[in-house]
Amino acid sequence: xxxxxxxxxxxxxxxxxxxxxxxxxxxxRHRVDEYIAMIIALGAxxxxxxxxxxxxx
Amino acid sequence: MxxxxxxxxxxxxNFLFTVDTLLHYIDAVLPPIYGKGFFTDLLHMNYVVNxxxxxxxxxxxxxVPKSWESGLTYSGIFMNAGIIMLGSQYLLRxxxxxxxxxxxxxxxxxxxxxxxxxxxxxxxxxxxxxxALLAAGFSMCGVSACIAxxxxxxxxxxxxxxxxAVSVTFGLFCLFTLPFLGHLIHxxxxxxxxxxxxxxxxxxxxxxxxxxxxxxxxxxxxxTNIGRLVLxxxxxxxxxxxxxxxxxxxxxxxxxxxxxxxxxxxIIGFAIVWTxxxxxxxxxxxxxxxxxxxxWFFSLSFVGLGLLTKLSDLKKAGPKGVGMGYVAGSLRxxxxxxxxxxxTKMGVLN
Numbered sequence: 001x002x003x004x005x006x007x008x009x010x011x012x013x014x015x016x017x018x019x020x021x022x023x024x025x026x027x028x029r030h031r032v033d034e035y036i037a038m039i040i041a042l043g044a045x046x047x048x049x050x051x052x053x054x055x056x057x
Numbered sequence: 058m059x060x061x062x063x064x065x066x067x068x069x070x071n072f073l074f075t076v077d078t079l080l081h082y083i084d085a086v087l088p089p090i091y092g093k094g095f096f097t098d099l100l101h102m103n104y105v106v107n108x109x110x111x112x113x114x115x116x117x118x119x120x121v122p123k124s125w126e127s128g129l130t131y132s133g134i135f136m137n138a139g140i141i142m143l144g145s146q147y148l149l150r151x152x153x154x155x156x157x158x159x160x161x162x163x164x165x166x167x168x169x170x171x172x173x174x175x176x177x178x179x180x181x182x183x184x185x186x187x188x189a190l191l192a193a194g195f196s197m198c199g200v201s202a203c204i205a206x207x208x209x210x211x212x213x214x215x216x217x218x219x220x221x222a223v224s225v226t227f228g229l230f231c232l233f234t235l236p237f238l239g240h241l242i243h244x245x246x247x248x249x250x251x252x253x254x255x256x257x258x259x260x261x262x263x264x265x266x267x268x269x270x271x272x273x274x275x276x277x278x279x280x281t282n283i284g285r286l287v288l289x290x291x292x293x294x295x296x297x298x299x300x301x302x303x304x305x306x307x308x309x310x311x312x313x314x315x316x317x318x319x320x321x322x323x324i325i326g327f328a329i330v331w332t333x334x335x336x337x338x339x340x341x342x343x344x345x346x347x348x349x350x351x352x353w354f355f356s357l358s359f360v361g362l363g364l365l366t367k368l369s370d371l372k373k374a375g376p377k378g379v380g381m382g383y384v385a386g387s388l389r390x391x392x393x394x395x396x397x398x399x400x401t402k403m404g405v406l407n
Contacts, residue, residue: 019217020208027318030201034323037137044142044350045330052343 105269108356109232112363121364132361136261137323139354143279144330145339145347151280158405159251159281162396166255167285167292170196170389175299177385181377186212189300190220191378195386197285197292199224199259205289205319209297223382228262229366230383231390236270246270247407248397250277254285256390261362264355275355283324290319 115121121129171192178188189210193202200221207217235256239249253266253274260282267278293315334344400406 015213016208016211019212022217023204023208026201026204031322033131033134034137034321037134037141037323038326040134041138041141041326041354042329044138045145045333045347048343048346048350049339051346052339 105265105275105355105359106233108359109265109363109366112360113366113368114363116364116366117368125364129361129364132358132365133261134358135354135361136264136358139264139351139358140260140279140283141323141326141330142347142351142354143276144327144332145334145344146276146351147280147331147334149335155247155251155277155281158400159254159284162251162255162393162400163281163284163288165396166389166393167196167288168295169392170385171292171296171299173388173392174385175296177381177388178300181381183377183381184216185300186210187216187220187378189296190216191223191382191385192296192300193293194220194224195227195258195382195389196296197289199228199262201260202289202293206293206296209293209315210300219378223378224258225366226379227382227386228257228259231257231386232262232266232269235266235390239270239274244270244397245401245407246273247277248401249274250279251281251397251406252390252393253278254281255393256386258386260286261358265359265362268355283327286321286324289321290316293319 174192174195175188178184178191183191186207189206190203190212193206194200196202203217203220203224206212212220231253235253236249238244239252244252249270250267250273253263253270254277257263257266263278263282264275268275330347333339339347397406
């Protein structure tokens, strides 16, 4: 009985570790995505600003 | 991709060879129904719906190769890039007009919505972690909020998948039904934009729902959604304290770390573009071109959203989770409509 309970607890903590690892990974990826979006969007704004400066708009 | 989008930001170019053009053409050829075009006026088939439906059809009918999966997850980048460029469509007067009312509505909806889910979860005996996941998913930013709160509430992996499935399918349901509700009760663009930002769970779906109603409503939805994104760290902590009993809370949770990690940093990009636009650094035609590029970014992310939507997730969500999610989500929308009605009556909202 005790063995079964311990096995269940082990599986639970194993699953919790998996969830934590997935959340950490997702958080890291989310941050990287945010920086990439900033580079793309601010780059696009700068390019359009430059095109306007050259007289395109 | 950005260069293509930039090129297509030039006036008129992006209108060529699109499904949108085809539907406009069919409507021009077919006899009008009650004086209106079938696709564009009656079904409101705009670039948002077209992108999404094509994406959903490809994913669920034809299928997407496995090698595409990791690449498709990057489509969210274009949503963030679009939100940053949305800053070029705002002036200081927009903040004055919408700032106070949107902040109040968002605070009510994030914290009030979390309370609705918490009490409903307790009443239905959903379990603390599941209740917290659903509260986070619906009150804040859908998938991201579910994943962010999962280790704090010690959720099981299947619970996380389950909560994500419920929030994503509810968002999809809102995306197609809320614009019809808005047209039915003759909502203004400002009110509908606020309703999308406050009522729809995921940010991508918020923007899509807003633009599905009108360009102006999409603009308002994007702007007011930023208020909700800023509230994520506070909302996560609020749900953590509301759903977990004192004895279960972990002592290792660092509040400062949560605030730092959950703060959406790309909003700084939006603030930079918005400030430059307020200072009139570029003239109006450049602003309009930025608006076209923004639409391109949003179109790409809408296609990505469609291609990532698995209709089989509806089955995965199960009847109890779907029931609670949809009822509590609809209650939140009802609360939001009530707040908007009061704001309109008080004259603080158009």
